[in-house]
Every structure is written in structure tokens, then in C-alpha cells.
Amino acid sequence: MSERSYPERPESVYFFGTCLIDLFYPGAGMAGIELLQREGLNVIFPQAQSCCGQPAYNSGYRDEARAVARNQVRHFPKPYPVIVPSGSCASMLRNRYPGLFEGDPDEGAAVGFSKRVYELTEFLVHVLKVELTDLGPPMKVTWHGSCSMQREMGLREEPRQLLAQLGNVDLRPLERERECCGFGGTFSIKLPEISAAMAGDKAGDVERSGAEVLVSGDCGCLMNIAGTLEARGRRVAPRHIAEFLWERTHDKG
Amino acid sequence: MTKADFRAGAARAVGDVQLRSNFRRAMDGLMEKRAAQFADGEELERLRTLGESIRSRSLARLPELLVQLENNCRENGIQVHWAETAEDGNRIVLDILKRRNAKTLVKGKSMVSEEMELNHFLEAQGIETLESDLGEYIIQLAQEMPSHIVMPVIHRNTAQIAELMERKIAGVSYTENPDELCRIARKVLREKFYKADAGISGVNFAVAETGTLCLVENEGNGRMSTTAPKTHIAVMGIEKVVEHLQDVPPLLSLLTRSATGQPITTYFNMISSPRRPGEQDGPQEVHLVLLDNGRSRILADPELRPTLRCIRCGACMNHCPVYTRVGGHAYQAVIPGPIGEILTPQLRGLDVRGDMPFGSTLCNACVEVCPVRIPIVDILLRLRAEANSPEQGGSVKGAGAKREGKEAMAWKGWQAMHASGAVYNGLSRLLAKTGNMMPGSVGPLKAWTATRTKPRFAARTLHQMTRKRGIPDE
Amino acid sequence: MSDQSRNRILERMREGLQATPHPGSDFSVLAEKQWPPEARVKMLRQRLESVNGQVHLCSREGWVAELQNLLSGKAVSNLLYAPGTEHGSELERSWPGDDAGLPSLLSTMEEDVDFRERVFDVDASLTGTIGGIAETGTLILWPTPREPRLMSLAPPVHVALLDAVNIHNTFWEAINQRQWADGMPTNALLISGPSKTADIEQHLSYGVHGPKELIVLIRE
Numbered sequence: 021m022s023e024r025s026y027p028e029r030p031e032s033v034y035f036f037g038t039c040l041i042d043l044f045y046p047g048a049g050m051a052g053i054e055l056l057q058r059e060g061l062n063v064i065f066p067q068a069q070s071c072c073g074q075p076a077y078n079s080g081y082r083d084e085a086r087a088v089a090r091n092q093v094r095h096f097p098k099p100y101p102v103i104v105p106s107g108s109c110a111s112m113l114r115n116r117y118p119g120l121f122e123g124d125p126d127e128g129a130a131v132g133f134s135k136r137v138y139e140l141t142e143f144l145v146h147v148l149k150v151e152l153t154d155l156g157p158p159m160k161v162t163w164h165g166s167c168s169m170q171r172e173m174g175l176r177e178e179p180r181q182l183l184a185q186l187g188n189v190d191l192r193p194l195e196r197e198r199e200c201c202g203f204g205g206t207f208s209i210k211l212p213e214i215s216a217a218m219a220g221d222k223a224g225d226v227e228r229s230g231a232e233v234l235v236s237g238d239c240g241c242l243m244n245i246a247g248t249l250e251a252r253g254r255r256v257a258p259r260h261i262a263e264f265l266w267e268r269t270h271d272k273g
Numbered sequence: 274m275t276k277a278d279f280r281a282g283a284a285r286a287v288g289d290v291q292l293r294s295n296f297r298r299a300m301d302g303l304m305e306k307r308a309a310q311f312a313d314g315e316e317l318e319r320l321r322t323l324g325e326s327i328r329s330r331s332l333a334r335l336p337e338l339l340v341q342l343e344n345n346c347r348e349n350g351i352q353v354h355w356a357e358t359a360e361d362g363n364r365i366v367l368d369i370l371k372r373r374n375a376k377t378l379v380k381g382k383s384m385v386s387e388e389m390e391l392n393h394f395l396e397a398q399g400i401e402t403l404e405s406d407l408g409e410y411i412i413q414l415a416q417e418m419p420s421h422i423v424m425p426v427i428h429r430n431t432a433q434i435a436e437l438m439e440r441k442i443a444g445v446s447y448t449e450n451p452d453e454l455c456r457i458a459r460k461v462l463r464e465k466f467y468k469a470d471a472g473i474s475g476v477n478f479a480v481a482e483t484g485t486l487c488l489v490e491n492e493g494n495g496r497m498s499t500t501a502p503k504t505h506i507a508v509m510g511i512e513k514v515v516e517h518l519q520d521v522p523p524l525l526s527l528l529t530r531s532a533t534g535q536p537i538t539t540y541f542n543m544i545s546s547p548r549r550p551g552e553q554d555g556p557q558e559v560h561l562v563l564l565d566n567g568r569s570r571i572l573a574d575p576e577l578r579p580t581l582r583c584i585r586c587g588a589c590m591n592h593c594p595v596y597t598r599v600g601g602h603a604y605q606a607v608i609p610g611p612i613g614e615i616l617t618p619q620l621r622g623l624d625v626r627g628d629m630p631f632g633s634t635l636c637n638a639c640v641e642v643c644p645v646r647i648p649i650v651d652i653l654l655r656l657r658a659e660a661n662s663p664e665q666g667g668s669v670k671g672a673g674a675k676r677e678g679k680e681a682m683a684w685k686g687w688q689a690m691h692a693s694g695a696v697y698n699g700l701s702r703l704l705a706k707t708g709n710m711m712p713g714s715v716g717p718l719k720a721w722t723a724t725r726t727k728p729r730f731a732a733r734t735l736h737q738m739t740r741k742r743g744i745p746d747e
Numbered sequence: 748m749s750d751q752s753r754n755r756i757l758e759r760m761r762e763g764l765q766a767t768p769h770p771g772s773d774f775s776v777l778a779e780k781q782w783p784p785e786a787r788v789k790m791l792r793q794r795l796e797s798v799n800g801q802v803h804l805c806s807r808e809g810w811v812a813e814l815q816n817l818l819s820g821k822a823v824s825n826l827l828y829a830p831g832t833e834h835g836s837e838l839e840r841s842w843p844g845d846d847a848g849l850p851s852l853l854s855t856m857e858e859d860v861d862f863r864e865r866v867f868d869v870d871a872s873l874t875g876t877i878g879g880i881a882e883t884g885t886l887i888l889w890p891t892p893r894e895p896r897l898m899s900l901a902p903p904v905h906v907a908l909l910d911a912v913n914i915h916n917t918f919w920e921a922i923n924q925r926q927w928a929d930g931m932p933t934n935a936l937l938i939s940g941p942s943k944t945a946d947i948e949q950h951l952s953y954g955v956h957g958p959k960e961l962i963v964l965i966r967e
Contacts, residue, residue, distance in 0.1 A: 035744075039691070042735040043704055044728055049735035053744060065739040067746045068694025070701075076684050078635060080657030080675075084688040091692050098747075171637035200594045204634030211632060212720035213284040217293075217598050218634075220724065247725030295948075302949055319776035326772040333767040336760040349931075355753035365749070407955055408946035424946060431948045451950040459955055466956075467867055483931045493900055493942040493957025500896045500934075501863070511756065518928045522919035523777060526883075533945070536794060537883035537918075540957070541937035549933050551892040553855070553862040565756045573763025 024174075026146040027101065032062040033143075034102045034136075036092070038109045039071035040239040041260070048239065048260030052105040052140050055266055059148045063103075066095040074112040077120065078205050086120050093117070093126055093133045101147070102137045105262050107169025108238050110139040115172060139169065140262055141237060145178040154186035156268035162192045162231035163261075164222070164245065166238035167200050179237055179261055186268055192229040196221075203244040216248075223248040226256055237261045277625075279632045282603035283595075292428060296600045299427050303591040306534020307642070324527045325646045327520045328582035331512075335572060338481040338514045339563065345484025349546040351559045359389040362564045366391060366473070366506055367398055369560055373504050375400070375470035379462070381488065381495035382406040383475025384422055384585060385508045385564055387607045388620070391473070402473070405462050405494035407455065414441040420601030422608055423532045423587040428600050462494070472498035472556070476509035477528070477584070479561075480518050486561065487521060488542040489528060491535075496542050505547075505556040511563050512572075512581040524584055527644035532586040567620040567670070574668045576655055580615050582645040589639035589649065595632060604629065611639035615652045623660045624671030630656035701734045777919040780882060787881035787914045788965060794884020798940035799953055801962045810834075810964050811841040814906060817962060818850055818871070823904055826850040827865065827872040829893040834875050834908050855893055866897045871904035878913035878921060880937070886963065887921060888936040896934050900942075905958040907938070911967045 033056060037049040056063045069092055077085035092113070096102055104110040114137040121130035144150045163183060169175050183191055202208065202218025222245050226234050234249075234256050236242045246258035259267075286292055311317040331338060343353045354369075356362035370378070378395070380386065380402055392402045392413070404413040408425040412418070415437055419425030426434065431449050438454060439447040445457055474495055478487040486507050488495045499505045515521060529535045548555035571577050590596040590610025601609035606617040606626065614633055618626045630653045639649045659667065660675035667673075690700050708730035713722040721727070733741075740746075782790065792802045805813040818826065829835045842852055853869055855862060866872075874894050878887045886907050890896040899905050915921040918937065922928070927935070942957030953959050 037735040037739075039701075043701060043708070043730055046731045046733060046735035046738050050738055050742070053739065063744060064747060065735075065744045066694075067698065067736055067740065070691040070694065070697035073691070076687060078654065078657070079684065080630075080654075080659070080661035081681070081684040082658045083663070084684045087688050088691040091694065095694065167634070167636035167638070171641055198638070200634050200636035200638065202594070202634060204636070207631070207634045209717045209720050211280055211283060211595075212723065213280075213287045214595055214598055214632075215634075216724040217287045218594055243728050244725065247721075247728065250726040251722075251724055299949055316776060319773075323772055323774065323776060326770045330769050330772065333764065333769045335764070336757045339757070339760075354749050355756055356749075357752045357756060361752060405956070406946070407944045411946070424949075426946055427949075429948075431950070434947055451947040452952045454947055455944060455952040455955045462956065463867070467863075482928055485931050485935075491942070492944050492955045494955075496896070496900050496936075497956055500900065511760075518922055518931075519774065519919060520772070522917065522922065523774070525918070535798075537885055537937065537939045539798070539938065539940045539943055541885075541939075543931065543935040544933070545931040545935070546933045552895065552933060553892060554866070554895040554897045555933055563756075565752075565759075569756055569759040569763060572760055575767070 029147055030061070030101055032064060032100045034096050034100050035063050035065045036069060036096070036102050036104045036109070036113070037065065038104065038106045038239070040243070041105060044243065045239050045260055048105060048263040051260070051266035052103070052262035054270070055144065055262060056103060059150060064100065068095040072109040072112040074109060075205055077112065077116060082120065086124070089117060089120055089130070090126055093130050096133055100136065101143065102133065103140055103143050104137060105140040105260065106238050107139050107166045107173050107175060108240060110137055111168045111172035113137040139173055139175055139237070141178045141182055142173065142175050145181055150182070152182065152185040152265065152269045154188045154268055155271065156186070156188055158188045158190065159233060160190045160192055160231045161233045161235055162194055162226055162229040164194065164201065164234060164236040164241055165197065166236060166241050169237050170198065182261070182265060183235065192231050194225045194229055196225055201241045201245050203240045205240065208244060219244050219248040223252065223254070227254055231256060233257045233259055233264065235259050235261050235264045277605040279604060279628045282605050283599040283632070286599040286603040292600055293598060295428060295430055296597050299424070300591050300597045303533065307531055307588060307591070310530040310534045310536065320523060320527055321644055321646055323523045324644050325582065327515060327524060328584070328645045331515050332572060332578055332581055334516065335511065335514065338516055339511060341481040342479055342484060342514050345481065346561055349484045351484065351546060351561055354560060354562045356562055356564045357566070359564070359566050362389045362508060362562055362566070363391055363394040365562050366508070367395065369504065369506055370400060370471055373471060373558070375504060377401045377465070377469050378471040378473055379403050379405045379465050379469040379498045379502065381472070381474035381490065381498040382409050383473065383508060384608065385475050385510050386473060387419065388566065389508070389564065403465050405466070405498055407458055407492060410458055410462065411437065414438065418602065418607065420609065421587060421590060422585055428602065466497045466501045469502045471504040471506060472502040473506050473508065474499050476507050476513055478521055478524060479509060479514045480521060481514055482517050483545060485518070485543050485545045488544070489525065489538050490542070491539040493540060496540055499542065499544060500555055503556055504558045506560045506562065508562045508564060511565055511568050528584050528586050531588040531642065531644045570668070570670070571619050577619060577652060577668070579647045580619060580652060582647050583612055583616070584645060586644055588642045588644065592638045592642050594636060594638065595634065604632070611649045612647070615649055615656060618656055619669060622671035623656065623669055624674035627660040627671060627675040630660060698736055701736065705730050705732060705734050705737070774919065777917055780917050782881060782916055784911070787916060788911050788967070790881040791879050791884050791914055792965070795940060795963060798884065798943070800884070800940045801960065802965060803963070804965050804967055807966050810908065810966055811838055813964060814873070815849055819848060821904070823850045823870040825853050825869050825871070827853045827855060827869045827898060827902060829855045829874070831856065831893055832875060834873070838873065855895065855898065862895060863897070866895070866901045869902045871906060872898045872902040873906045873908070874898050876907050876909045878915055879909050880915050880918050880921060882917045883939055885918070885937045885939040888938060889932045890934055890936065899936065899938060900957045903954065903958055904960045904962065906962045906964065909963055909965050911965050
């Protein structure tokens with residue numbers, strides 16, 4: 021999982037936008053593409069892509085998940101890396117597809133596809149080895165590493181390494197930075213009382229950090245924590261890490 | 274009794290401020306202590322690898338090892354009994370007690386006896402059973418279930434325990450001094466240990482090569498229950514056996530360090546026979562009851578088999594953000610928390626507890642700490658699929674029982690939207706245009722918006738933006 | 748009933764397992780835990796003291812005097828011991844009469860006294876140990892007919908004698924070096940401190956069922 025060997029810098033990459041970004045945070049997706057393009061890569065966005073299938077998979081509807089997953093496997097055919105701006109979707113594509121397609125005619129394609137999947141910050145750090153220059157004003161920021169990013173993808177330090185390159189950013193730690201925010205996909209709807217309690221605790225943690233901006237690599241968590249903060253009338257701006265990095269490092273002139 | 278339901282239990286518990294703070298404080302303490310024990314991350318990982326290999330090997334050879342255990346126990350003078358179900362197990366215990374004309378018994382802590390509801394069964398037969406682990410004793414006074422497998426009474430604070438003991442034990446006056454409360458319990462229980470006709474215990478590990486039963490504890494009540502009375506009955510799940518004596522030390526180390534952050538417990542009690550000639554104490558009869566109760570079925574499925582590696586340390590619950598919020602009782606199961614979410618539905622059936630595998634955010638905190646690396650999240654996902662399976666039957670009891678027409682239809686609709694690029698592009702554009710007009714107070718959104726603002730659809734999808742920017746499609 | 752159950756359970760398991768591979772185990776993480784003898788004594792002592800055990804170092808000959816010294820300050824009126832053992836005989840030889848203000852010695856082997864009754868009634872006991880474990884701060888006891896199981900459990904004060912040369916690095920090492928698997932006693936015990944509980948709001952209380960005090964005399 022974390023002991024992964026990384027390829028040389030490729031010429032072309034695929035971008036898998038994720039359905040949450042597509043519908044709710046398209047700016048984060050565009051920012052991710054621009055970060056990759058700035059590194060000189062040819063970024064391909066297959067228009068037929070939709071969702072990784074995780075909502076159904078995690079709900080126990082595997083046939084439905086597989087039908088949707090097949091649509092992704094088929095539309096990323098070339099041997100390019102697939103870059104995903106989400107720890108959770110990246111984990112589904114990378115860790116769950118092989119099992120989901122076991123014994124299926126598309127098994128070989130699904131396994132090949134899953135091996136090409138990288139989470140965005142993972143790719144920026146390990147393959148592109150990006151160097152960032154902060155052009156933004158001083159700012160207090162906190163980072164929420166999602167459970168799938170930390171524990172399924174084994175990516176704890178990568179996003180921090182990127183944020184640490186921003187000289188004007190004061191990165192404030194959360195007290196319980198490893199604890200789940202309570203989103204859990206359909207968990208937030210099926211067990212709303214517990215989910216709300218967890219989101220409430222996380223929102224309190226974010227508030228106490230004194231951060232003006234909450235950065236995360238997963239839009240589900242962002243929606244959950246920021247939605248709770250907003251309902252409480254708190255002003256902490258949510259930003260996907262791609263958007264945050266892009267905003268602070270590109271020359272707007 | 275209404276059907277057990279995690280959501281209902283959890284919704285009640287999460288509103289109990291005192292309970293939540295009791296658990297939060299207790300779990301924080303346990304997590305800290307465990308972390309201090311495993312400061313050397315490399316040692317921990319090597320030990321986990323070893324522990325996992327021992328438990329996997331035990332399960333792979335389970336039938337032979339059980340036969341070996343049985344033979345060695347018999348040779349040592351321990352009588353071995355096999356029970357297919359909890360009812361069988363209870364009847365076996367009762368028969369032993371009747372033969373000995375035993376009327377009173379003391380119990381050491383045993384999760385298997387909780388699973389069998391042994392106390393309840395014996396009480397109905399007029400046999401007085403007394404829990405002797407302090408926590409279990411308090412639980413019994415309160416007529417409650419344990420809320421944690423290692424610390425059964427963690428949900429109550431000192432004042433609540435003080436009040437209970439004053440009310441339930443004759444001649445006891447109210448005190449919030451925990452040492453004094455312990456002294457009171459010691460006095461009551463000493464008398465019982467001395468007089469009890471039989472003692473009942475669980476088993477943490479049973480060693481096949483020597484026919485040895487191992488018990489882990491801090492208080493000494495386990496030793497009392499297995500030493501003072503004339504008859505000792507040990508009950509264990511069939512998965513608890515290990516092959517060699519040298520398999521025990523690594524598991525013991527993983528168990529106590531993961532559970533309570535102790536390098537070892539005060540007592541580790543290894544019993545290999547009843548009292549031998551010349552010995553002045555120890556039971557004259559030792560019985561071992563081997564309980565299946567659904568375990569052999571779990572064993573048969575390679576993906577589910579790791580469930581049986583569990584050594585009952587409770588680290589998964591100590592680190593679970595859901596358990597921490599609601600406590601053990603919300604699960605309405607003998608074993609709560611992540612391990613309970615995978616074990617209980619398999620033992621009792623998805624038709625009975627198909628709700629449990631859904632009580633998790635899949636955050637993997639449990640997987641990260643499990644000393645024998647049980648892939649809890651993989652098994653949760655598998656059980657969710659079994660619960661909603663379109664086919665009945667299969668390897669898990671009650672498969673398909675949770676599948677419900679409306680939800681299945683919704684997922685079919687979701688599939689139709691996302692399985693084709695053309696349909697998805699059309700519908701997502703429609704959502705970008707009209708999605709924000711959906712009221713936040715109906716359907717699934719209602720639960721979300723009770724404490725959060727409504728998610729806002731962007732005016733244009735990423736698909737639209739990339740096309741406009743001329744990002745290549747292939 | 749039991750026989751049929753047995754066969755059905757075994758049959759189900761055999762069917763379910765088929766040709767499941769048996770993974771091997773690498774115990775090197777335990778085998779590598781080695782410390783020099785002085786460090787082992789220190790570790791054992793520090794671990795035991797951290798759980799409220801009392802540890803005293805003494806010479807091979809001086810332990811009885813040390814014990815007398817320790818008990819003279821305590822409200823202990825009698826001490827249960829095992830005559831016929833090496834340490835039991837040493838104790839008898841050097842124990843002064845009743846007027847010395849020391850606890851009186853009670854034997855585990857008196858014919859007309861029921862051991863069970865006696866052991867629940869005494870204030871303190873003295874037992875030997877067959878060894879110790881440095882890594883965890885543990886005493887190893889194999890109770891015998893002369894030193895029965897309840898001796899280290901029922902009295903409020905338990906005094907244990909440990910020879911420093913018998914302190915192992917780990918439990919795993921003790922089991923293997925001494926070849927326990929060749930023959931286990933009725934009861935083998937690891938004791939790592941006085942009886943304790945944290946069941947009441949995680950407050951640590953000692954002596955809930957077993958001894959409140961564990962005194963270890965290490966003979967060097």
C-alpha cells in the first residue's frame with residue numbers, strides 16, 4: 021500500500037474527476053488538471069467517465085457497482101497513469117476494482133487499470149516531485165486527511181509536504197487529526213445521529229485550530245465538515261487541496 | 274422484545290452527554306496506553322505478523338488441533354464436551370452441575386458464557402451464579418449487559434456504581450471511594466469463592482500440544498473461580514485453540530498490550546489438569562466445553578475466516594470513532610464495536626443482525642490497530658453485500674435478508690445514470706441546472722440538513738468545463 | 748449427544764477447510780530480546796515496581812533477615828510457609844520465637860488442619876518461584892503439594908523468593924529453554940504484581956481478590 025514504486029514522469033496522464041467534484045466542486049477538478057498541465061503533462065479527461073462506483077459498493081450493491089465500474093475501466097484504455105483528486109475514490113479504483121471484477125471477463129482490464137491509479141498529491145510528490153512557490157497572502161490553514169487517504173492509500177505526509185512548501189501558510193494541526201469526520205458516504209444518511217455527532221466534534225476541532233481555511237483531499241469530508249461549520253454560522257472556507265495549491269501558486273496576472 | 278437495531282440504540286446513546294464523555298475519556302486513556310506500549314513500530318509490526326501467522330495456522334488446522342487438544346486434555350484428566358449450539362452448551366453445563374449436585378457457582382469473566390446467556394439459563398434452573406470479575410459483578414447487580422469486552426462497566430461512573438452497590442448489597446453505605454467499593458466487593462465475593470460448589474471460566478488460549486487452558490486476568494477472580502471450588506467448568510469457542518505452547522507468549526503480549534496497554538496482566542493462569550494426588554487445592558474435576566455455535570460455518574469461507582483470528586483485546590472498539598460516541602450498549606449485542614459488527618451477524622445471521630455491518634464509516638482505525646490484522650473493513654463490505662444480496666442462501670446465514678425493494682430500485686436507478694457516459698453527461702448537466710431547486714427537507718437530504726447546510730450543485734460540471742477548455746477526451 | 752455433536756462439528760470444519768495452507772511463524776522478534784543478567788534484574792524490578800510490587804535485593808544467605816526486617820513493621824500476625832522445601836527449612840532455622848514481635852509461622856502441611864481453611868485465614872504467605880521474566884516483570888510459579896495454588900492468591904500479603912540467576916529475558920525463552928511442552932504441571936502461573944482492577948472508572952485499586960501486597964525478594 022504505502023510501499024509503492026513509482027514510474028518515471030510520463031508525457032500523458034488521464035484525469036478521473038470523481039462525481040462529487042464533477043457536480044459540486046468542479047473548480048477543484050480544473051485546478052488539479054492545471055497543476056498537472058503546468059508540469060508539462062498532456063492531461064486527458066475522458067468525457068464518458070462518471071463515478072468510481074463506491075457508493076453502491078459500500079452499500080453492498082456489488083452488481084450495480086460493477087456495472088458502473090466497467091464504464092470507467094473501458095474509457096481509460098491507454099497505459100497512462102490515472103490521476104484522482106480524492107483518496108477515497110482512488111482507493112476504490114486502486115484497491116477494490118481487482119476484487120470486484122474477480123472472475124469477470126473484464127478482470128484483466130480492471131486489474132491493469134487499478135495499477136495505474138494515483139491519488140493527486142501522491143503523484144505530485146512522488147512522480148512529478150513538484151516545487152511550489154507561494155504567491156498568496158499569510159493565512160492560517162488546517163489540513164484534514166481523510167481516512168481513505170491516510171489508511172487505505174497510506175498517504176499521510178504527501179499533502180503536508182505540499183502545504184509545507186507554501187511559505188505564507190501557517191499550518192495548524194487538528195487535535196484529533198487521524199479521527200474520522202463521520203461522513204462515511206451513505207453512513208451519513210443511514211446513521212445520521214452518529215454522523216452528526218462526529219461531524220460536530222470535527223467541526224469544533226477545526227474551529228479551535230483557529231484556521232481560516234479547511235483544506236482536504238476528499239470532497240465528501242469537506243462537504244460534511246464545512247456544511248456543519250456553515251450551519252453553525254462559522255466562517256471557515258473549505259478548499260480542496262488541488263484548488264488551494266493552484267490558487268496560491270499561479271500567477272493571476 | 275423489539276428487534277435489535279443499531280440505529281435506534283445509537284440515536285439514544287449519542288444524546289446522552291454523560292455517557293459520551295465517560296466513553297471519550299476512557300477510550301482516550303486506553304488509546305494512549307496502548308500507544309505507549311508500542312513505541313517501537315517495527316517491533317509491533319513484526320509481532321503482528323507473528324500473531325497473524327499463529328492464528329491463521331491455528332484456523333487452517335483447527336479440526337486436527339481440536340482433536341489433539343481433546344486427546345491431551347483427556348490424558349491429563351480434563352473432561353471434554355462438544356456443543357454445536359448455545360443451548361447444547363448450556364445443557365452440558367447444567368448436566369455437570371446436576372451430577373455434582375452443585376447449587377451455587379462463581380464465574381470468572383467469559384464472553385462465550387455471555388454469548389450462551391448461561392447465567393440466565395442457570396438461574397431459571399434454580400442455580401445461583403455469581404459473576405466475580407468486579408466489572409461483571411457490578412453489571413450483574415445492575416442487570417445490564419457488558420458495554421465493553423475488556424472493561425464491562427466502563428459506561429458507569431463511580432457515583433453510579435456507588436449508588437448501585439448501596440442499593441443492592443445489604444449493609445453497605447454510600448461511598449464514592451473506589452478502593453472502598455473494591456473492598457466491599459472483595460468481602461462479599463470471598464465468602465462466595467470459599468463456599469461455591471463450582472467455578473466457571475472462559476479460556477483465552479487452549480494449547481493443543483499440552484492440553485493446557487490459559488486465562489488472562491488482573492484481579493485474581495479467575496484464579497479463585499478455577500482453584501477454590503471442587504468443580505471447574507471452562508467454556509470456550511472452538512477457535513481459541515493454538516498449536517504449540519510457544520505460540521502463547523506472542524499472543525499474550527499482543528493481547529494485554531493492545532487491550533489495556535499493560536506489558537502483561539497481573540495473572541496468567543495455565544491449567545493442565547484437575548488436582549493431582551497429594552495436591553491440597555485445585556478442583557477435583559475439570560471440564561472443557563467446546564462451543565461451535567456458528568463458528569465452523571465462518572471457518573468455511575476464506576474471506577470471512579479471519580474473523581475467527583480475534584483474541585478479544587477490544588482495541589478495535591477503543592479506537593472506533595463510532596463506538597466511542599455511542600458505547601457498547603447501543604449495539605445490543607454481546608460483542609460490540611467493529612469486531613462485533615462482523616462477528617455477531619455471522620453467528621446470529623443477517624436476518625437477525627443485518628443492521629450491524631452498516632454501523633461503520635469504514636474509517637479503518639480498527640484495522641490499523643488489530644493485533645492479528647483482521648481485515649475488518651473487507652469483511653464489513655462483504656457482509657453488506659451478503660445482506661443486500663439478490664439471492665438468498667450462500668455462506669452467511671440470512672443472506673439477502675436486508676434487501677429491500679425501494680433501496681434496490683434506487684441503486685438500479687443510480688446504475689442507469691452512471692453506467693453510461695452519455696446518460697451521465699445528460700443527467701449531470703440537468704442536475705447542474707436544476708439540482709439546487711430540490712428542497713433540503715425531504716428524502717435522504719433531510720437527515721443531512723438537520724445539522725449541515727445543503728450541498729450546492731455547481732452551475733457547470735467538470736465535464737462541461739473541461740470540454741469548454743478543450744481538454745482532450747482521449 | 749456430545750459424540751454426535753463432536754463428529755458433526757469436525758466434519759463441517761474439515762469440509763470447509765479443504766486444502767488450506769498452513770503459514771509458518773517467525774519468532775525472531777522474541778528470540779532477539781536478550782539482555783545481560785544485571786539488566787534483566789533491573790528490568791524485572793522496574794516493571795514490578797511500576798505496578799505496585801515491592802522488590803528487595805538480598806544475598807543468598809541474607810534473605811530471612813531481610814524478610815524479618817520487612818515484616819516487623821507490618822500488621823502481619825502470621826506467615827504461611829511450606830516446610831520441607833529448601834527455603835522453608837532455612838526460614839524455620841532462623842525464625843526467632845514468638846516473643847520477638849515477628850509473625851508466627853504456620854505450616855501448609857499440618858495434618859489436622861484443612862489447608863483451604865487455613866489459607867483463607869492467614870495474613871501473609873511465603874512461596875518460592877521457579878524463575879522470573881525480565882521483559883514483563885513477572886514471577887513464574889509452579890505450585891506444588893507443599894506450596895499449593897491458593898498460597899499466592901488468598902492471603903493479603905504474598906512474599907515470593909526469586910533467584911536472580913533464574914530470570915529469563917522473555918516468557919517465550921523460559922518456555923523453550925525449560926522445555927515446558929514436555930510436561931506441564933497442574934497449574935503454571937505468571938504473577939506480575941499484586942491483584943488489581945481498573946473497573947471502577949479506570950481508577951487503579953489493589954487487592955480486589957488476591958493479595959494487596961506483593962513482596963519479591965531477589966537473591967543475588
